[in-house]
Amino acid sequence: MIDTWFLYLGFAAGLLFIGLYALLTMRNMIKLFIGFEVVSKGVSLALLGTGFAKNNILLAQSLVITFIVVEVSLVATALAIIVNVTRHTQSLDIRNLTKLKG
Amino acid sequence: MIFLFIGLPLVVAAFMPLIGKISKKFLPDLLANAVFLVLFVLAATSGRQLIAGGPVLQSLSWLGEPVAVQIAVDGFSLLMLMAIALVTLCVGLYSINYMTPYGSKANYYALLLMMVTGMNGLVLVTDLFQVYLFLEVAAIASYALVAYGLEHDELEASFKYLMLSVVASAAVLIGIAILFGMTGSLGFAGVADALRGLDSKLAVGACAALFLMGFGLKAALIPFHAWLPDAHPSAPAPISAMLSGLLIKVSGVYALTRIFFNVFGLAPGAWLSQILMGLGIVSAVIAAFLAIGQKDLKRMLAYSSISQVGYVVLGIGIGTPLGVAGGLFHLFNHALAKSLLFLNSGSVQQATGTRNLDEMGGLAKRMPVTAATSLVGSLSIAGVPPLGGFWSKLIIIMALVQAGHGVLAVAAVLASVVTLWYYLVIQRKAFFGKLDEKWKAVKEAPFWMTAATVILALLVIGTGIFFSAIFKTWIQPASDALAKGF
Amino acid sequence: MNWQIPLLCGVVVFCGLAILAKDLIKAAIGLAVASVLLGILFFTMNAPYAGVFEISVVAGLITVLFMLTIALTKAEGEVRERRWVKIAFPLFFVAFIVIDVLVMKSLLSKVQVVASGAESGSFGDVLWKQRTFDLIGQLAVILAGVFAVLALFRKKDKHD
Numbered sequence: 001m002i003d004t005w006f007l008y009l010g011f012a013a014g015l016l017f018i019g020l021y022a023l024l025t026m027r028n029m030i031k032l033f034i035g036f037e038v039v040s041k042g043v044s045l046a047l048l049g050t051g052f053a054k055n056n057i058l059l060a061q062s063l064v065i066t067f068i069v070v071e072v073s074l075v076a077t078a079l080a081i082i083v084n085v086t087r088h089t090q091s092l093d094i095r096n097l098t099k100l101k102g
Numbered sequence: 103m104i105f106l107f108i109g110l111p112l113v114v115a116a117f118m119p120l121i122g123k124i125s126k127k128f129l130p131d132l133l134a135n136a137v138f139l140v141l142f143v144l145a146a147t148s149g150r151q152l153i154a155g156g157p158v159l160q161s162l163s164w165l166g167e168p169v170a171v172q173i174a175v176d177g178f179s180l181l182m183l184m185a186i187a188l189v190t191l192c193v194g195l196y197s198i199n200y201m202t203p204y205g206s207k208a209n210y211y212a213l214l215l216m217m218v219t220g221m222n223g224l225v226l227v228t229d230l231f232q233v234y235l236f237l238e239v240a241a242i243a244s245y246a247l248v249a250y251g252l253e254h255d256e257l258e259a260s261f262k263y264l265m266l267s268v269v270a271s272a273a274v275l276i277g278i279a280i281l282f283g284m285t286g287s288l289g290f291a292g293v294a295d296a297l298r299g300l301d302s303k304l305a306v307g308a309c310a311a312l313f314l315m316g317f318g319l320k321a322a323l324i325p326f327h328a329w330l331p332d333a334h335p336s337a338p339a340p341i342s343a344m345l346s347g348l349l350i351k352v353s354g355v356y357a358l359t360r361i362f363f364n365v366f367g368l369a370p371g372a373w374l375s376q377i378l379m380g381l382g383i384v385s386a387v388i389a390a391f392l393a394i395g396q397k398d399l400k401r402m403l404a405y406s407s408i409s410q411v412g413y414v415v416l417g418i419g420i421g422t423p424l425g426v427a428g429g430l431f432h433l434f435n436h437a438l439a440k441s442l443l444f445l446n447s448g449s450v451q452q453a454t455g456t457r458n459l460d461e462m463g464g465l466a467k468r469m470p471v472t473a474a475t476s477l478v479g480s481l482s483i484a485g486v487p488p489l490g491g492f493w494s495k496l497i498i499i500m501a502l503v504q505a506g507h508g509v510l511a512v513a514a515v516l517a518s519v520v521t522l523w524y525y526l527v528i529q530r531k532a533f534f535g536k537l538d539e540k541w542k543a544v545k546e547a548p549f550w551m552t553a554a555t556v557i558l559a560l561l562v563i564g565t566g567i568f569f570s571a572i573f574k575t576w577i578q579p580a581s582d583a584l585a586k587g588f
Numbered sequence: 589m590n591w592q593i594p595l596l597c598g599v600v601v602f603c604g605l606a607i608l609a610k611d612l613i614k615a616a617i618g619l620a621v622a623s624v625l626l627g628i629l630f631f632t633m634n635a636p637y638a639g640v641f642e643i644s645v646v647a648g649l650i651t652v653l654f655m656l657t658i659a660l661t662k663a664e665g666e667v668r669e670r671r672w673v674k675i676a677f678p679l680f681f682v683a684f685i686v687i688d689v690l691v692m693k694s695l696l697s698k699v700q701v702v703a704s705g706a707e708s709g710s711f712g713d714v715l716w717k718q719r720t721f722d723l724i725g726q727l728a729v730i731l732a733g734v735f736a737v738l739a740l741f742r743k744k745d746k747h748d
Contacts, residue, residue: 005283006692011596013692015603016272017684022607023265025673030657031607034615036268037650038603041626043275044642045599050283052633058714059288061638062722063231064630065715067275068641069726070238073733074268075650077245079657080740081261086661088254094261112728115735172721206742213739216732223728227721235725239732246736 008049015042029082029092033075040071104175106144107183107222111137115215122208134211135194141218142187145180172289173226177579181430182225182356184576185437188561189347190218193340196445196554199547200340200452204251213250217243217344221352229289230278230361234271237320237353241267244349248337259336263329266319270326274316277309281365294365306366310374313361314381321354323415324385327408334407335400335457339448342400346407347441351433355411359418363584370421370505378419383513385412390520394527399457400447402528403440409517410436410483416514417498420505427581428497431573435482435490435565442479442558446472449547449555450532454540459528464537468544471552473533475559480529482562484522490565493573595629598622604681608674616654623647637711 015038022035044064051060086092114137122130175183194214201210220240224233245267249260282288284305285296297306319326330350334342362368368375389409396402414436417429449472450465451457466473482489485496495518502511546552565572599622606618623646630639716723 007593007596009279010688010692011600012276013688014600014681014685016276017681017688018600018603018607019272020269021677021680023269025670026607027669028612029261030612030654030661031615031669032265033654034606034619036265037619037646038607038622039268039272041599041603041622041646043272043279044638045626045629046276046279047282048630048633048635048638050279052635054283054286056282056286057634058711059718060282061635061711062715062719064635064638065641066231066235066719066722066726068645070235070729072645072649073242073729073736074238074264075653076733077242077736077740078261078264079653080737081245081249081257081264082657083660084249084252084740085254085257085261088257092661108724108728112724112731116731119735119738206739209735209739209742212735213732216728216735219728220732223725229721232721232725235722235729239725239728242729242732242736246732246739250739252740 005050005053008045008053012042012046012049015039015045018042027093029085029094032094033078033082036078037071037075040067043067104173104226107141107226108173108219110140111215111219111222115212115219118208118212118215122206126208130208130211131194131198134215135191135198137215138187138191138194138218141183141222142191145183145187172228174228175226177576177581177583178356178360178430179225179583181434181576181580182352183222185434186218186221186225186348186352189343189437189441189558190214192445192554192558193343193441195550195557196343196448197340198550200448200551201338204338210247210250213243213247214344216240217247217349221348224352225356228291230281230293230365231288233357233360234274234278237274237357238271240349240353241271241320244341244345247341248333248345250338250341256336259329259332263333266326266329270316270319272316273312273319277312277316280305280309280312290360290364294367297366310362310366310377313358314377317354317358317361318381319354321350321358321411321415322408323354323381323412324388324408327385327389330408331401331404334404334444335398339400339444339451342403342447343441343444346404346444347437350407350411351414351437355414355418355433358415359584368419368421370425372421375419375421379416379507379510380419382412382414382416382419383510383517385409386416386517387412387513387520390517390524393524394520397458397460399450399459399462399528399532400444401457402459402524403443403447406483406521406524407436407440409521410440413495413498413514413517416510417494417501420498420501420507422501422505423581423585424497424504425501426584427573427577428494428501430580431497431569431577432491432494434577435494435562438558438562438565439479439482439491442475442555442562443483445551445555445558446476446479449551452551453544453547459531461540462532462538463535463541464533465541465544466533467537468541469533469546471546471556473529475555476533477529478559478562480525482566484525485518486522488566490562490569493566493569591632592629595625595632598625599629604677608677610669612658613655616651616658619654620647620651623651 019035019039023032026032048060048064051057201207217240220236223236227233245260245264249256281293285293287293322330334346386409389405393402393405414429414433417425482491485492499511499514602618602622606615609615624643627639627643630642
């Protein structure tokens with residue numbers, strides 16, 4: 001069963017790469033959020049694939065379900081922040097968010 | 103009983119909006135602070151008795167059937183619970199005055215209570231995935247609280263904080279998935295036992311790297327610190343205190359330490375220990391230097407937080423009992439002192455309308471209590487005897503020398519000197535010196551704000567004077583709990 | 589097993605399309621399709637509950653939230669992404685896949701795992717009895733999210 005585990009992990013890694021790429025390069029704030037969503041898919045796939053390969057699918061399912069609930073909360077909060085930012089800057093470009101230097 | 107730590111704030115938070123509708127004036131404040139007081143009393147009294155018999159596991163029963171709610175209190179958890187309770191109580195008192203202009207106080211207290219629920223939950227659970235879950239609870243509350251004022255700066259800081267945190271969460275979850283795949287279990291004990299039987303250096307190394315990335319970002323270790331200097335200054339002062347004083351330690355240092363000690367096993371001299379020490383000393387030194395050039399008071403405090411957390415990680419990374427104890431003691435001291443300093447910065451900001459150090463001057467004449475408590479906090483972090491910070495830093499440096507890391511000890515002392523330097527700069531620029539014309543009319547901060555800072559200052563002084571008693575009763579059991587493993 | 593590889597590829601392809609699309613609505617739809625495919629994949633992995641959750645929540649609820657945000661932020665002008673981003677993506681992606689496959693193949697034999705035992709109980713048992721604390725955590729997360737949204741969308745009082 002190890003082979004299937006690595007199949008899923010491999011695809012999950014691919015999804016993570018796509019998501020992280022979006023997070024690193026995109027300028028539109030909503031695109032950044034789509035990037036985060038893709039990362040979440042990768043993580044769900046990794047968790048569930050691990051459970052499947054370990055013959056532990058029920059436990060993995062409850063983990064994935066809990067994770068999806070967390071994801072919804074995060075998306076709601078993030079989109080609320082985005083809407084508030086656009087009220088200030090009238091744009092979705094994160095280049096407007098460079099006032100603080102970090 | 104232990105479940106109250108999580109259940110009480112959760113339930114009160116759930117009812118907060120309703121309470122806010124009933125009475126906007128004082129009922130939310132009263133209720134929230136009552137909850138914080140209860141948590142403090144709980145932590146102070148029941149915890150110690152329970153620990154005497156060893157780590158306490160609690161399994162609840164619900165509707166007659168035993169339900170697998172595994173929460174455990176050991177020395178380390180108790181120390182964190184105590185720190186959380188103390189700081190949150192003072193922050194809650196402070197917020198009575200400070201948060202009034204922001205509006206919707208019931209909502210604010212609800213979020214604050216949710217953050218406490220998340221943090222308490224994090225330190226009490228015995229399961230990897232649940233650590234992540236409660237970490238997210240506290241994190242979501244903190245994103246909203248950082249952006250609470252809805253001004254441009256706060257939103258920008260909150261957004262950057264959120265973006266970086268989701269990467270951290272993903273890293274942590276992938277690590278958990280790999281561990282789950284290797285061991286088939288999620289609980290600390292289960293994973294630890296299974297790992298002992300396997301020979302899996304590479305995979306454990308990969309997991310450790312992922313956890314370092316994830317929790318290290320939450321703890322704002324360099325190079326994962328980029329969000330902190332924006333988020334902590336922009337947030338409202340009590341929230342900065344909560345973040346700097348508690349959240350980075352609970353969701354960053356606690357989680358990292360718990361997993362590295364009780365699941366992976368950290369031996370002094372092992373490569374894991376060396377990496378932790380390396381990250382720690384880098385953070386301690388570099389952040390100290392970065393703090394020097396700052397003009398914004400809260401930004402300087404933010405860099406100082408990164409530096410001090412570096413100290414804590416350095417101490418814990420040594421791996422020897424003395425080092426771990428020193429690191430934990432410094433964690434406790436810094437939680438108290440840094441929240442004190444951030445609360446004071448809020449008082450100053452409210453009185454003068456600015457955070458720019460160059461514009462301030464001579465405030466001690468108009469705000470004597472704030473100046474005095476600020477001095478106490480600064481000296482403690484800088485490591486001046488007889489305050490708490492001196493003892494914890496001394497112990498860390500002693501542990502470094504004992505373990506043979508002379509070079510690191512020297513670097514740590516150097517960072518300490520730099521720390522003292524920039525704190526004196528803050529004190530001089532803001533409080534002492536000539537009273538600037540503009541500030542002739544400022545008054546001392548309102549009652550609850552000063553009360554909260556005075557309480558924290560007294561605690562800081564107390565931990566300094568009574569340090570050996572505190573060390574024996576709170577810190578030593580925490581260090582032992584880590585050393586024993588699960 | 590035979591359906592899984594095309595499904596996996598489909599998820600990856602649609603996610604890629606979602607991040608490269610110029611129009612936000614098309615991106616949201618691409619994401620929704622990817623979620624549906626992922627949900628179907630979960631079904632084939634004997635995880636029907638996770639599949640249902642993925643489809644109804646991620647493809648449903650989150651897509652609705654995205655559409656809502658897009659509607660609320662009908663900003664002036666578009667955000668022009670950097671041009672090289674779209675060209676560079678396939679190159680980086682192919683490079684990553686190559687590294688990915690090599691790493692996975694080489695790790696195949698190296699990682700030791702504990703042999704997996706049989707699983708007992710039904711899903712209900714696992715969720716409600718074994719992972720009960722997760723449910724409390726879920727409640728906390730939902731409350732935190734609700735309060736966060738309430739706080740971020742509150743009406744400011746007049747004396748601000």
